[in-house]
Amino acid sequence: MAGLPSNNRDSFGSKFGVIAAAAGSAVGLGNIWKFPYIAGVYGGAAFLFVYLGFILAIGIPIMLSELIIGRSSRSNAFGAFKVLAPGTPWRFIGILGVSAAFLILSFYGVVAGWSLQYIMLSIQDGFSSKTPEEIASLFSSLTESTVRPVVLQLVFMLLTGAIVIVGIKKGIEKYTKILMPLLVIILIFLCVKSLTLDGAKAGLEFLFKPDFSKLSGDGILSALGHAFFTLSLGMGTLITYGSYVQRDNNLLSTAFSVTIADTVIAILAGIAIFPAVFAFNIAPTEGPGLIFITLPNVFHQMPGGFVFSILFFILLTVAALTSSISILEVVVAYFKEEFQMNRKVATVLATVLVSMLGVLCSLSMGVLSPITFFGLNIFDLMDWISANLLLPIGGMFIAIFIGWIFGRKKVQKEVSYGGHLSGVLLSVFMFLVKFIAPIAIAIVLLNKVGLLSF
Numbered sequence: 001m002a003g004l005p006s007n008n009r010d011s012f013g014s015k016f017g018v019i020a021a022a023a024g025s026a027v028g029l030g031n032i033w034k035f036p037y038i039a040g041v042y043g044g045a046a047f048l049f050v051y052l053g054f055i056l057a058i059g060i061p062i063m064l065s066e067l068i069i070g071r072s073s074r075s076n077a078f079g080a081f082k083v084l085a086p087g088t089p090w091r092f093i094g095i096l097g098v099s100a101a102f103l104i105l106s107f108y109g110v111v112a113g114w115s116l117q118y119i120m121l122s123i124q125d126g127f128s129s130k131t132p133e134e135i136a137s138l139f140s141s142l143t144e145s146t147v148r149p150v151v152l153q154l155v156f157m158l159l160t161g162a163i164v165i166v167g168i169k170k171g172i173e174k175y176t177k178i179l180m181p182l183l184v185i186i187l188i189f190l191c192v193k194s195l196t197l198d199g200a201k202a203g204l205e206f207l208f209k210p211d212f213s214k215l216s217g218d219g220i221l222s223a224l225g226h227a228f229f230t231l232s233l234g235m236g237t238l239i240t241y242g243s244y245v246q247r248d249n250n251l252l253s254t255a256f257s258v259t260i261a262d263t264v265i266a267i268l269a270g271i272a273i274f275p276a277v278f279a280f281n282i283a284p285t286e287g288p289g290l291i292f293i294t295l296p297n298v299f300h301q302m303p304g305g306f307v308f309s310i311l312f313f314i315l316l317t318v319a320a321l322t323s324s325i326s327i328l329e330v331v332v333a334y335f336k337e338e339f340q341m342n343r344k345v346a347t348v349l350a351t352v353l354v355s356m357l358g359v360l361c362s363l364s365m366g367v368l369s370p371i372t373f374f375g376l377n378i379f380d381l382m383d384w385i386s387a388n389l390l391l392p393i394g395g396m397f398i399a400i401f402i403g404w405i406f407g408r409k410k411v412q413k414e415v416s417y418g419g420h421l422s423g424v425l426l427s428v429f430m431f432l433v434k435f436i437a438p439i440a441i442a443i444v445l446l447n448k449v450g451l452l453s454f
């Protein structure tokens, strides 16, 4: 194609392929496992609304920014800044992103390992005839044990590495076309069942009736961090994927479609979980185990729940895989292009390093739980540093880069290749990336370190 460097990089075959890959990256454990768990911890509806505000005002503009940086530079998250702003420190955003990828994948693989375990438990019909208390202790005895969750995490990382070696395009498109709608359908069934449980109303109120007095500075920071985490933003995932996007793709509509899919799936997960949480007397503040101790109770009250639960955990694992490969790809593209490694070596190295950190995350739920930093175990620490610190900081610089360095003219040129951005919309976008996103992120972070308080 004219104007493109002919360095024979991969590119996505079809327009749908791009949306599929970006949606595959976005939709994952963040929506179904993490969103309900942190919404529960930070008070429900108030958290939800702040999170939605961040998605709109910061998430969508930064997603578009990353796609623009990726497509116009055709490079990985680190190299992109070397192409667009040679000889400047901007490339350190790439380093920040690669570090975030490491930390995120280390605990992500652990949770995906739990999901693998729940596929097996479902197949053995392991939840039926169990009381809510027994289901809860099933989860803690699994996650606190030493060998099994480590092995399952390694199995999941092996799968991730294997897919990244083969190349990320194959399979993703099929997943998003067939399996993602199937996941949505199962979630809808779960919502219906959950809503008809006794006591469901309390759950709905928890999720949708905000009590902003319950919202703490920590809650706001987590909502911000989660907006980045769930949309795969702030660490160059979408720079990397954007670099594979053809010029005829409409970046703005890609950003919108992906954001809508991701948000709808998170809200469905919330509707499936919270009514059941209240119906079965589970604490909304339960933590990382929330879905694993809530949903099995719902499954075993559903006609056909046996089949549903097998399918659900399979789909959850697949959703986790299409996200984990996008995280690993950031590291692999960086190793490959900056250290001239071939894809195989880069992938094996990245997978081994991440898995080692992942083993520590897994053990920190059990034998290593006495080791804490600022009151957080290793698992929570990796999550906290990446989602609440590295991603928002990365996102802030990405917004500043597009707003102040890349500039309106080049933005307009890049987005109009495959689409059209009206002058008004362009102005809104530029205003958001120049001012709103950086300032809002800075305020939330400064509030956390105590330099500013509200």
Ligand code: PHE
Pocket: 025, 026, 027, 028, 029, 030, 031, 104, 228, 229, 230, 231, 232, 233, 235, 237, 323, 324, 326, 327
């Ligand atoms: N967005 C993914 C999810 O919600 C997680 C992710 C974070 C993927 C960062 C890529 C980069 O599960």
Ligand code: NA
Pocket: 025, 026, 027, 028, 030, 031, 229, 230, 231, 232, 262
């Ligand atoms: Na997500």
